[in-house]
Amino acid sequence: MPHIDVNNDFAGIRGLMAFRPETAEPLAALAEMLLRDNEGLSRAERELIATRVSYLNDCFYCHNSHGELACVYLDGDRELVDQVRKDYQHAAISEKLKALLTIAGKVQQSGKAVQPEDITQARQEGATDRDIHDTVLIAAAFCLYNRYVDGLGATTPKDLSTYGPRALQVAENGYGKHIYTAAQPEK
Amino acid sequence: MPHIDVNNDFAGIRGLMAFRPETAEPLAALAEMLLRDNEGLSRAERELIATRVSYLNDCFYCHNSHGELACVYLDGDRELVDQVRKDYQHAAISEKLKALLTIAGKVQQSGKAVQPEDITQARQEGATDRDIHDTVLIAAAFCLYNRYVDGLGATTPKDLSTYGPRALQVAENGYGKHIYTAAQPEK
Numbered sequence: 001m002p003h004i005d006v007n008n009d010f011a012g013i014r015g016l017m018a019f020r021p022e023t024a025e026p027l028a029a030l031a032e033m034l035l036r037d038n039e040g041l042s043r044a045e046r047e048l049i050a051t052r053v054s055y056l057n058d059c060f061y062c063h064n065s066h067g068e069l070a071c072v073y074l075d076g077d078r079e080l081v082d083q084v085r086k087d088y089q090h091a092a093i094s095e096k097l098k099a100l101l102t103i104a105g106k107v108q109q110s111g112k113a114v115q116p117e118d119i120t121q122a123r124q125e126g127a128t129d130r131d132i133h134d135t136v137l138i139a140a141a142f143c144l145y146n147r148y149v150d151g152l153g154a155t156t157p158k159d160l161s162t163y164g165p166r167a168l169q170v171a172e173n174g175y176g177k178h179i180y181t182a183a184q185p186e187k
Numbered sequence: 188m189p190h191i192d193v194n195n196d197f198a199g200i201r202g203l204m205a206f207r208p209e210t211a212e213p214l215a216a217l218a219e220m221l222l223r224d225n226e227g228l229s230r231a232e233r234e235l236i237a238t239r240v241s242y243l244n245d246c247f248y249c250h251n252s253h254g255e256l257a258c259v260y261l262d263g264d265r266e267l268v269d270q271v272r273k274d275y276q277h278a279a280i281s282e283k284l285k286a287l288l289t290i291a292g293k294v295q296q297s298g299k300a301v302q303p304e305d306i307t308q309a310r311q312e313g314a315t316d317r318d319i320h321d322t323v324l325i326a327a328a329f330c331l332y333n334r335y336v337d338g339l340g341a342t343t344p345k346d347l348s349t350y351g352p353r354a355l356q357v358a359e360n361g362y363g364k365h366i367y368t369a370a371q372p373e374k
Contacts (some may be wrong), residue, residue, distance in 0.1 A: 003306045006354035020320055024219050029213035037209075058299065070199065103338075111337025112245065133207055140334035147188025147327035151290075152320065163361045167210035 003153040010163075010180060011155045012061040013145060017180035024180055027145075031175040033067075034138050040131045043095055044073035046086045049104045049138045056108045057083040059146035061156040068167035096125040100135040107139035197367060198342045198349075199248040200332060205369035213368055214332075218362040221325050222256075227318045231260035232284055235271045236291050236325045242272040243295045246333035281324040283312040285324040287340040294326035312318035 008017040017024030034048045047070035056064035061083065070081045088101045089118040099122040106113035114136070122132055147158075157163070170179070193206040204211030210331070222233045234257035241249035250272065257268045270278040275288045286309040291298035301323070309319055336343075357366070 003301065003303065016320070020317070022224075023217065023324055025211040025222065026216035030210065030217070033210050057297065094363075099361060107334050107338040110244065111334040111339075114190065114338045120279065129361050130207070132191050134210075136338040137207075137210055137335055140331045140338060143334055144327045144331035147236070147294050147298040147330055148324055150296040151301045151323040152298075153301070174207065180210070 001153070006154075007153075010098055011157050012065065013154060014180045015145050015154055016148060016152055018187060023178070025177070027148075027174045028179060029185050030141060030179065034134060034141055035066075036174050040128060041100075042073070044070055045100075046095070046134070046138060048081065048097070048152070049072060049101060049135055050142050050146065051081060051128075052088060052101055053108050053139045053142040055103055055148050057104060057143065057146035057150075060148055060158075061149050062142065062146050062164045064160060065166065068163040069170060071164075072171045090109050094125070096122065096127050096131075099125045100127060100131065100170075103132065103135050104139035111136075111140070114148055174176060188360065189342060190338075193341075194341075198344050199252065199288060200336050200341060201367045202342055203335060203339055208232070208367070211365070214335075215364065215366060216364045217328060218332075220294065222253075222322060223361055226320070227259070227315060228287075228321055231257055232287075233321070233325060234260060235268065235280070235284070236288060236322055237329050238268060239271055239275060239288055240291050240295050240326045240329040241333050244330065244333040244337075246290035246329075246337055247345075248336050248341065249329065249333050251347060251350045252353065255350040256357060258351075259354050259358045281312070283314050283318075285320065287314060290322050291307060294323055298323075298327070300371045305370055 001017060004019070006015045008015055008018045010018050035042060035050060037046070047066050050066040051063050051070055054066060067081045067085065071078050074080055080091060084093065084101070088098060090123065099118070103114055103118050103122060106118060127134060191206070192204045195202055195205045197205050204214065212346065222237060223230060224233070234253050237253040238250050238257055241253060252270065254268045258265050261267055267278060271288070275285060290301055290305050290309060293305060303311065319367060
């Protein structure tokens with residue numbers, strides 16, 4: 001049960017968003033911009049960065065929600081998603097994405113942890129300034145979303161089978177207002 | 188110098204926002220909603236929470252920017268702002284705000300650090316569910332803004348006298364698009 005009475009049955013961040021639609025709108029718009037953009041980083045790469053940071057922040061709801069999204073974009077390769085979560089250096093992903101995941105992991109600790117050599121390494125693997133910008137902002141944004149969800153004790157379904165159908169809906173419709181206003185929220 | 192070429196002379200988060208206006212818009216809208224709302228928490232209280240969290244995250248640009256904003260709303264009481272930064276338990280602020288700053292400090296560490304007794308304490312001091320919600324989200328949002336600024340090595344003016352005039356402008360005009368599109372950015 002959440003720490004506050006959100007007065008709805010939506011799970012995770014959706015319950016908090018429905019409680020306070022004024023702040024939900026920019027939060028959803030930010031996710032849409034950062035995770036659905038297809039320029040530079042792919043949607044799969046963006047969701048993998050979100051999944052890894054949420055895993056590092058130990059946010060069960062977020063790392064499973066975004067892990068399932070990544071899985072959708074990776075044609076169901078759940079094993080790859082799980083390897084990125086736990087041991088991305090040995091995952092079958094590009095060296096560029098590995099360098100960006102290193103930056104994301106530093107941002108999760110602190111902005112100051114990012115060193116010029118981390119940026120140089122990412123550039124050497126082909127990352128553009130925009131890719132680096134988006135990686136830092138995705139990682140920073142999930143330091144927000146994860147703390148919002150767990151800091152208010154949002155409802156977190158333990159049954160992993162509920163995350164897949166939601167991910168399919170988001171993959172199809174994006175992070176719009178429907179996330180927290182759908183007529184029939186599942187618990 | 189920032190880690191990426193932002194191609195402008197704006198200081199702090201403003202330079203990053205001007206580099207990527209698509210993500211700047213929801214980031215600015217979120218700040219406007221969270222820091223300028225006058226219902227429940229006052230603007231001064233909201234900026235004090237932002238200042239404290241930014242101080243805990245050791246983000247020089249943010250804790251000075253928002254500290255100056257708080258100072259504007261507190262009729263120039265810089266000493267009070269500084270005490271909230273460093274030792275809020277002994278500051279001349281309400282017991283309610285102290286309880287909310289305790290929650291904000293826990294969110295800065297991790298969402299999971301917030302305990303039911305922290306919420307109970309805030310309620311006993313008169314905090315509503317909306318106050319608690321906004322406190323958690325302000326704290327979480329500054330875990331984003333601070334990491335964004337320092338993770339990309341945004342330009343950080345060391346001269347504290349430059350923060351006051353900016354704070355006056357934001358107090359007057361809010362966190363709108365003008366933040367990163369003003370014709371004559373100061374360095």
